[in-house]
Amino acid sequence: MPETSREWHLIARPEGWPTPDDFALRTVPVKTPEEGEVLVHNLFMSVDPYMRGRMNDVKSYVPPFQLDRPMDGGAVGIVVASRAEGLEPGDHVLHGLGWREYATLPAKRTQPIDPELAPLSAYLGVLGMPGLTAYAGLVRVAEMKEGDTVFVSGAAGAVGSLVGQIARLKGAARVIGSAGSDAKVQALTETYGFHAAFNYKEGDVSRQLADAAPDGIDVYFDNVGGDHLEAAISRLNLHGRIAVCGMISQYNEVTPPAAPRNLAMLIGKRITMRGMLVADHQDLQPQFVQELSAWLRTGDLTYQETVEQGIENAVDAFLGLMRGQNIGKMIVATDAR
Helix, strand or coil: CCCEEEEEEECCCCCCCCCHHHEEEEEEECCCCCCCEEEEEEEEEECCCHHHHHCCCCCCCCCCCCECCECCECEEEEEEEECCCCCCCCCEEEECECCECEEEEEHHHCEECCCCCCCHHHHHCCCCHHHHHHHHHHHHHCCCCCCCEEEECCCCEHHHHHHHHHHHHCCCCEEEEEECCHHHHHHHHHCCCCCEEEEHHHCCHHHHHHHHCCCCEEEEEECCCHHHHHHHHHHEEEEEEEEECCCHHHCCCCCCCCCCCCCCHHHHCCCEEEECCHHHHHHHHHHHHHHHHHHHHHCCCCCCEEEEECHHHHHHHHHHHHCCCCCEEEEEECCCC
16 A cells, blocks of 8 residues: 555636646545545546636536645556455556546446556547547537538547547548647648648638638537637538537637637528537447447557656646647656656
8 A cells, every 4th residue: 555645736726828836746645445445556647628627616517626636537547455346456447536646436436447458548538538529529419421521620639630530430521620730730631541631820720721621511520619610610511510529729718709700600501519528428438439449450540649757747748738739649647657
């Protein structure tokens, strides 16, 4: 049994962009498992854009982080002590108490995972919440059909890169992505198989999207909001569909954005625009794992990770994610020793 663990606490509510001064890495005693509990040594943890919203003290679909308390999020680790049936030391699990080295929690709040099926970190990305978000958002929320033209914003991230690949594998006629650097644009077309991609920092989004989709788009998977959403509405064909997964361009803004200014187009074009939370689509989990794991085995689907080493660098990883410094899923290897 380890005696202490390091964990990250939110110590101030960010105003606009978070800074390292809003967080503190603290050493705390490790709680001995009680009946029905396990102690897990976290090996990898996830940092995700939605966590920025939890740093605000506002009512939302998930409770805000509490000040001077440990933050949480997805993590995978190895059981080091157990007082629960069905889990033994050495078993690997997925759970929701990241941002710390060790976590003591009820066994029923963990999900056993197989390290032989995929690398452990993949359960935080391609086979985890981002993967299911991409799959459910495209297949169910956006109701993508074979022959559709699909546009994905923030397409080089953990969710967007999978959306584009799933769309292609399910028969999209054309898949277009936006990203924030030339290297990411290159990855979209050369690694992920997008038909076209553009760097939104190098010109007007509406013009670049029009050039990439001269015949319009049928599905827009929104990770960015703002000018991307406005551009997509203008290019959507009749009966187009929008799945709103995130609006990262607005997460750190202190004043409401001016765009989009063309929401009235939803009426004439009969556009369907639906927000989504992955928690509403857990019933798709078996179908999702079956399809994506098969594509992974054949090499038809690929993924990338940006891995930051050490729990002490978790905040840097999160801030880098918010600045778009990652390609694919941003992961923290909590134990870099």
